[in-house]
Amino acid sequence: MRKRGHHRHAGARLTAGLRTNVLALVVPLRAGAHDVGVREFVAAAISAAGARDHALLLVTAEEGPAALRRAVSDSVADGVVVMDVEAADPRVPVLLGLDRPALLIGVPDSPRGLGCLDLDFAAAGALCFGHLAGLGHEHVALIGPPPAAYRRGSSAATRLAQGFTAEAARRGLRATALAWGDTHWRTLRGLDALFAHHPDVTGLVVHNETALPAVLASLQHRGLRVPEDVSLVAVCPESLTAHSLLELTCVAIPAREIGALAVETVIGQLDDGTVPGTRLLAPRLTPGASTAPPRLP
CATH class of the missing domain: 3.40.50.2300 (Response regulator)
Structure with a gap:
């Protein structure tokens, strides 16, 4: 876990009376995406949102920044979680202009103050x-x-x-x-x-x-x-x-863990107005039967 800087976020101005209790989740549906990981992430996010009386609005990555802007700026969603982050992600400037809490699953080259969460x-x-x-x-x-x-x-x-x-x-x-x-x-x-x-x-x-x-x-x-x-x-x-x-x-x-943490993090931003910085989960290696010392020549 690293880089836990905090600062105020404009999304804190969403008062409880104005909130829709809907979060937008931008998911990759492109060829070559990691299907099992995406499914586990989404399932855990839905479960965590339901436990907090929130619903998820799914926005596919192929719909692009315009769809993301529509989903959030029209007050449909209180906050947004964006998966499959890229180095120069075109959604970062859009998220900065939405005046809503946002969390990136991944770390772009320039997060520009947005919260990031991922495996290290x-x-x-x-x-x-x-x-x-x-x-x-x-x-x-x-x-x-x-x-x-x-x-x-x-x-x-x-x-x-x-x-x-x-x-x-x-x-x-x-x-x-x-x-x-x-x-x-x-x-x-x-x-x-x-x-x-x-x-x-x-x-x-x-x-x-x-x-x-x-x-x-x-x-x-x-x-x-x-x-x-x-x-x-x-x-x-x-x-x-x-x-x-x-x-x-x-x-x-840990797709399930990250999915649940993502929802909790954005709801936390809505509740107290802080941005969580970058949080990277430490990897764990579990030895199995597929590794051994190399065979001698």
């Missing part, structure tokens, strides 16, 4: 690499979200990759960061290219929940055993690992 993905990337390095792996590859996520400047994707590569540099070890589509065919081709160019890779970090089953199947197709030949760490909602035949080493994305 940079620390998660470093934690994944450090776990594998501690087992003796000297070259680890990161399989991230599809390239479109990096082109958009997805906060989670870029911060995890930065933490991953920074930890490798700190230890003087090798890191390879990759991004490809999440279909089985693209995953198979991607792993073929990875091991053709980097045959010394003995560890994988998979930060792509949609591609995770395809990665495991493609490794088996290549005759590579986990963890005997390749160790693997997954970064995904913990519930996703329950569907794997192998108990995966995992850094869990």
Whole structure:
């Protein structure tokens, strides 16, 4: 948890008599979005809002800043939670002009005083690499979200990759960061290219929940055993690992916790008029059966 600066927010002027008890939730519905994480976040946010006698108005990311402005400025929503934040997110200026409490799920390059909440993905990337390095792996590859996520400047994707590569540099070890589509065919081709160019890779970090089953199947197709030949760490909602035949080493994305905290944070802004600064949840790695020391040559 870090950067807990507080200051007054204009949304405090919404008195109890003028409030609608509706929060706008901007959710990504684009191809390649992390479906399980989004569903868990939304479900937890709905539950938390209901427990506080609030309702959620869902606004899809594809509707853009104009839809966000309409949903809030027309007094439909008292406050707003925005998911899938990007480095130069075009919704930040809109949120600043709405005169309503707002919370970003993710950290843009310039939050400009808006509250931010997320997993500390940079620390998660470093934690994944450090776990594998501690087992003796000297070259680890990161399989991230599809390239479109990096082109958009997805906060989670870029911060995890930065933490991953920074930890490798700190230890003087090798890191390879990759991004490809999440279909089985693209995953198979991607792993073929990875091991053709980097045959010394003995560890994988998979930060792509949609591609995770395809990665495991493609490794088996290549005759590579986990963890005997390749160790693997997954970064995904913990519930996703329950569907794997192998108990995966995992850094869990706490989507449910973040969803509930997001609602509580915005309602808190409405109640007392403070902006919560940036809050990053510390990642936790749960060892499983998918990581082990590398096999000796």
